Amino acid sequence: xxxxxxxxxxxxxxxxxxxxxxxxxxxxxxxxxxxxxxxxxxxxxxxxxxxxxxxxxxxxxxxxxxxxxxxxxxxxxxxxxxxxxxxxxxxxxxxxxxxxxxxxxxxxxxxxxxxxxxxxxxxxxxxxxxxxxxxxxxxxxxxxxxxxxxxxxxxxxxxxxxxxxxxxxxxxxxxxxxxxxxxxxxxxxxxxxxxxxxxxxxxxxxxxxxxxxxxxxxxxxxxxxxxxxxxxxxxxxxxxxxxxxxxxxxxxxxxxxxxxxxxxxxxxxxxxxxxxxxxxxxxxxxxxxxxxx
Amino acid sequence: xxxxxxxxxxxxxxxxxxxxxxxxxxxxxxxxxxxxxxxxxxxxxxxxxxxxxxxxxxxxxxxxxxxxxxxxxxxxxxxxxxxxxxxxxxxxxxxxxxxxxxxxxxxxxxxxxxxxxxxxxxxxxxxxxxxxxxxxxxxxxxxxxxxxxxxxxxxxxxxxxxxxxxxxxxxxxxxxxxxxxxxxxxxxxxxxxxxxxxxxxxxxxxxxxxxxxxxxxxxxxxxxxxxxxxxxxxxxxxxxxxxxxxxxxxxxxxxxxxxxxxxxxxxxxxxxxxxxxxxxxxxxxxxxxxxxxxxxxxxxxxxxxxxxxxxxxxxxxxxxxxxxxxxxxxxxxxxxxxxxxxxxxxxxxxxxxxxxxxxxxxxxxxxxxxxxxxxxxxxxxxxxxxxxxxxxxxxxxxxxxxxxxxxxxxxxxxxxxxxxxxxxxxxxxxxxxxxxxxxxxxx
Numbered sequence: 001x002x003x004x005x006x007x008x009x010x011x012x013x014x015x016x017x018x019x020x021x022x023x024x025x026x027x028x029x030x031x032x033x034x035x036x037x038x039x040x041x042x043x044x045x046x047x048x049x050x051x052x053x054x055x056x057x058x059x060x061x062x063x064x065x066x067x068x069x070x071x072x073x074x075x076x077x078x079x080x081x082x083x084x085x086x087x088x089x090x091x092x093x094x095x096x097x098x099x100x101x102x103x104x105x106x107x108x109x110x111x112x113x114x115x116x117x118x119x120x121x122x123x124x125x126x127x128x129x130x131x132x133x134x135x136x137x138x139x140x141x142x143x144x145x146x147x148x149x150x151x152x153x154x155x156x157x158x159x160x161x162x163x164x165x166x167x168x169x170x171x172x173x174x175x176x177x178x179x180x181x182x183x184x185x186x187x188x189x190x191x192x193x194x195x196x197x198x199x200x201x202x203x204x205x206x207x208x209x210x211x212x213x214x215x216x217x218x219x220x221x222x223x224x225x226x227x228x229x230x231x232x233x234x235x236x237x238x239x240x241x242x243x244x245x246x247x248x249x250x251x252x253x254x255x256x257x258x259x260x261x262x263x264x265x266x267x268x269x270x271x272x273x274x275x276x277x278x279x280x281x282x283x284x285x286x287x288x289x290x291x292x293x
Numbered sequence: 294x295x296x297x298x299x300x301x302x303x304x305x306x307x308x309x310x311x312x313x314x315x316x317x318x319x320x321x322x323x324x325x326x327x328x329x330x331x332x333x334x335x336x337x338x339x340x341x342x343x344x345x346x347x348x349x350x351x352x353x354x355x356x357x358x359x360x361x362x363x364x365x366x367x368x369x370x371x372x373x374x375x376x377x378x379x380x381x382x383x384x385x386x387x388x389x390x391x392x393x394x395x396x397x398x399x400x401x402x403x404x405x406x407x408x409x410x411x412x413x414x415x416x417x418x419x420x421x422x423x424x425x426x427x428x429x430x431x432x433x434x435x436x437x438x439x440x441x442x443x444x445x446x447x448x449x450x451x452x453x454x455x456x457x458x459x460x461x462x463x464x465x466x467x468x469x470x471x472x473x474x475x476x477x478x479x480x481x482x483x484x485x486x487x488x489x490x491x492x493x494x495x496x497x498x499x500x501x502x503x504x505x506x507x508x509x510x511x512x513x514x515x516x517x518x519x520x521x522x523x524x525x526x527x528x529x530x531x532x533x534x535x536x537x538x539x540x541x542x543x544x545x546x547x548x549x550x551x552x553x554x555x556x557x558x559x560x561x562x563x564x565x566x567x568x569x570x571x572x573x574x575x576x577x578x579x580x581x582x583x584x585x586x587x588x589x590x591x592x593x594x595x596x597x598x599x600x601x602x603x604x605x606x607x608x609x610x611x612x613x614x615x616x617x618x619x620x621x622x623x624x625x626x627x628x629x630x631x632x633x634x635x636x637x638x639x640x641x642x643x644x645x646x647x648x649x650x651x652x653x654x655x656x657x658x659x660x661x662x663x664x665x666x667x668x669x670x671x672x673x674x675x676x677x678x679x680x681x682x683x684x685x686x687x688x689x690x691x692x693x694x695x696x697x698x699x700x701x702x703x704x705x706x707x708x709x710x711x712x713x714x715x716x717x718x719x720x721x722x723x724x725x726x727x728x729x730x731x732x733x734x735x736x
Contacts, residue, residue, distance in 0.1 A: 049548055051544065105332045140720075141713070144717045146716065149692065153705070156346075157353065158341055158344070159346070161336065236683075240683065246591065267588075270589065271587050271592075274587050274589055275587040
């Protein structure tokens with residue numbers, strides 16, 4: 001019986017009397033498991049890369065020396081036509097504004113949607129507590145659908161332009177922000193809400209006056225972070241679908257040689273816009289969370 | 294009573310501050326509204342409503358849950374073809390017809406159900422619509438001539454060379470060159486087995502019986518293996534290719550995220566204030582991360598697909614590079630927030646800097662690190678779909694191709710469902726791993 005319970009080799013078992021030996025044995029076992037896991041993980045990673053390399057049209061080792069070729073070609077052509085660059089930069093400003101507008105409108109609509117959904121899905125605040133799971137699953141579903149799927153289907157129905165991208169990004173943002181908003185709202189202090197209930201406030205008044213002022217800094221901070229993400233998403237959607245600077249980039253790329261100065265102008269504008277937005281939102285978020293605003 | 298105690302200055306100050314707050318509370322929604330109106334004008338919403346093709350939406354929705362079978366007769370040669378969705382992959386082989394189509398001599402009878410019957414014969418074609426009458430079409434001098442009860446309703450459209458009839462049971466059109474009938478049926482066609490498969494049209498009970506019976510349809514392998522391979526190589530839905538594409542997408546996300554994290558981890562020490570005393574080097578490392586993040590996945594993807602060609606590896610490298618920037622920034626922030634005491638403790642045992650990093654630093658940042666990596670793994674699965682569409686790999690490519698042909702909407706619906714399931718699966722996997730690895734029992 002004892003053998004069955006404790007294993008056949010009693011000699012190998014750590015002696016509970018010496019604590020340090022038990023401890024070291026445990027540490028060794030833990031390290032061994034950790035090491036095995038690490039080796040497995042690295043093997044998985046390496047075999048994954050090998051598989052991906054096989055399925056790729058060009059191999060990794062052939063491609064590696066060619067990586068700088070394309071940027072070099074583009075840059076040298078742009079350098080030869082550098083006199084055009086300021087004019088080109090200026091001419092793509094409207095497309096850039098469209099891309100930024102897509103991101104901003106989508107973030108705004110998505111955040112408003114997320115605010116409503118998250119309040120309805122937060123325990124303790126929900127208008128209809130029984131429907132909390134419904135609103136949660138709604139947010140999960142909105143988050144799970146990639147933007148490109150909605151955008152491409154909408155392009156087929158309502159035609160090209162910025163609106164499909166806005167709707168696609170807004171829906172996804174609603175789901176993604178809804179989850180974060182609801183986590184913030186869960187931690188809100190309920191005392192103001194109780195105070196408002198005692199004077200007979202409606203649900204809307206309780207939320208607007210009791211909860212929103214508490215969660216606003218964090219919500220705005222999350223929404224700004226989402227804006228950064230959405231600017232990138234809007235550029236990518238333009239490249240795959242239609243609308244904004246991404247679309248111009250695709251046209252210039254398809255043209256290829258002879259229009260590389262335009263490619264460089266678009267790259268530059270996109271880069272500067274993304275860095276600028278990251279910077280502004282970073283410092284603003286910092287101030288929001290630290291509470292100096 | 295109490296107001297007497299308050300000084301007038303305080304009262305006026307509070308009143309003013311309240312008034313200002315109230316103005317701000319009004320101004321913010323007003324500004325949001327103004328911006329949305331500006332956006333609506335600049336996006337040309339009004340023009341969009343006119344351009345919108347709601348008939349496309351109807352096609353899309355009906356394709357999402359149903360399929361149609363074309364019964365076509367070539368009016369010149371008299372040849373009859375029955376094809377699902379009008380595709381060559383779905384054409385009924387000679388001698389095989391759906392049970393609602395009967396052919397005797399040159400007379401073809403198509404039963405559309407609920408009393409709707411279409412007949413093709415030597416004289417032309419007839420369509421019996423219950424509650425209305427018989428629509429009779431005969432070619433006269435090469436042009437179709439319609440005889441039907443007057444007045445002709447709106448669902449029959451007569452043009453010079455073509456007569457089309459639209460009923461809930463199916464659609465019918467007669468032109469100079471051919472006569473065609475579409476029958477709509479719910480469900481996705483040939484989802485399990487195509488028409489050329491010996492298993493086509495068998496019910497689940499029959500299939501189950503076949504799977505356990507010893508009589509082999511194909512002598513070379515068991516019935517179960519035959520079923521699996523017929524399903525896997527289904528030419529209409531290409532289940533095998535789709536499964537590969539899903540795997541490729543997940544592979545791209547996994548390789549990109551993990552490689553990005555592995556590269557960013559050592560680099561992030563360079564960008565952390567408490568590990569890199571040399572200001573200029575720290576500054577340089579941070580600018581490198583900023584640059585990588587600023588260039589953005591889209592541009593990296595374009596540059597890399599020029600060098601490495603289309604495929605999943607290109608996508609994985611693009612994700613890895615982009616994530617190196619994001620992870621580098623986040624990891625270095627995590628490193629700056631660690632507790633120095635633990636490192637001092639390890640240092641007091643005479644550990645060198647590598648050992649200090651391993652035993653003093655890593656255990657502290659692992660939870661933050663893991664949770665961020667897992668979060669990115671999930672979000673990269675979604676990005677990999679888009680990147681796949683650009684680099685030409687994975688489910689993103691299949692989806693964009695299916696959408697661009699604007700025909701196979703049932704396939705689009707299928708891919709969409711698969712993508713959502715894939716993302717949800719990765720979401721729960723990463724959530725589960727996060728709970729196990731971070732809050733778990735320390736295993």
